[in-house]
Amino acid sequence: MERPEFYRFHQGEKSLPFDASEYANRLKRLRADMQANGVDACVFTSMHNVAYYSGFLYCAFGRPYAIVVTQTEDVTISAGIDAAQPWRRSSGDNITYTDWQRNNYWRAILSVTGAGKTIGYEADHLTLSQSELMDAFLSPKAKVDMAPVTMRQRMHKSAAEIELIRACAQVADVGGYAIKDAIKAGTREIDVAMAGRDAMELEIAKRFPDAEYRDTWVWFQSGINTDGAHNPVTSRALQSGDILSLNTFPMISAYYTALERTLFVENVDPASLKIWEANVAAHELGMSLLKPGMSCAQVTEQINDFFAERDLLQYRTFGYGHSFGVLSHYYGREAGLELREDIDTVLEPGMVISMEPMLTIPEGTPGAGGYREHDILVITEDGNENITGYPYGPEFNVVG
Secondary structure: OOOOOEEOOOOOOOOOOOOHHHHHHHHHHHHHHHHHOOOOEEEEOOHHHHHHHHOOOOOOOOOOOEEEEOOOOEEEEEEHHHOOHHHHOOOOEEEEEOOOOOOHHHHHHHHHHOOOOEEEEOOOOOOHHHHHHHHHHHOOOEEEEOHHHHHHHHHOOOHHHHHHHHHHHHHHHHHHHHHHHHOOOOOEHHHHHHHHHHHHHHHHHHHOOOOOOOOOEEEEEEHHHHHOOOOOOOOOEOOOOOEEEEEEEOEEOOEEOOEEEEEEEOOOOHHHHHHHHHHHHHHHHHHHHOOOOOEHHHHHHHHHHHHHHOOOHHHEOOOOOEEOOEOOOOOOOOHHHEOOOOOOOEOOOOOEEEEOOEEEEOOOOOOOEEEEOEEEEEEOOOOEEEOOOOOOOHHHHEEO
């Protein structure tokens, strides 16, 4: 039997998160950027760019994947273990590579790019070993890092993306209300987290019957576990007076949204209430600043001043917000749109960004714990639209 290096296995009907015209528009903009940078073919290897330009979100499991874009073709490259699923979830063509011999992945890519071309790639994702193989198989005339270019494109959302992100935010709210209902002293963090996750997955299935369901999760933290924004769930039992962090993360077709809130079990002490109210006030100030013409650094500076005046700035642990779109906790990040001192990006209509100030007060200090509020805002022509619905602050979130 003669075993092929790669082949096309296409069966079933295509099912995409967006209409085909959405992907055509994304590719049109990419091809214009390729032409401006003298790039003949792009070989993108990250989950976020493969998903952004094709609709296909791969599951690597140690295998390499890609989308190859030229001026006339867009082809996802996938492993045989996935059969035809990548083709059904890709807006364009798909090639399956085999593992009968090493590096058939690169042979499949070469069949689209050709040799001796100027290749666009992602320097923030391509590993050293894969970069060496790219040189060996493609013999590129030159290489151009296109990661910054694609990030800038992803930061500006289309109307279709904003519609999906708005629906995702509504799903996050559903998870938030389910979590609130599950909170009571004696309940474990994991049990509360599962209530929120299950509610969101059921809501996603109702709203998006043709989607793939995976990766939706909850971080629900209590007491000392609230000190970090990304601390995992444990089996710690909630206690009366505990500070809580509610974090719901529905994932729909690679698109990420979040709802994050500070809560307390049954009661909140005066020292904690004072810090909580200060963080809420900073949250409201920050949301008022998110409008066209403001830079990320300018927004950050004003919130820094607010906290410094209250002797709280030293308790801030990270930036005040970030972009939303094709990203996740294990892939993708639009670092050019983060509310930090070192980011000068100017806000423009069509960007989607969070406001999420967090203060971490050390154990043994009055008001100890992590305080964080988080809303998602769409930048409009004259301000912003807050698409998060779950209420923040003490009046609603002392529960149990």
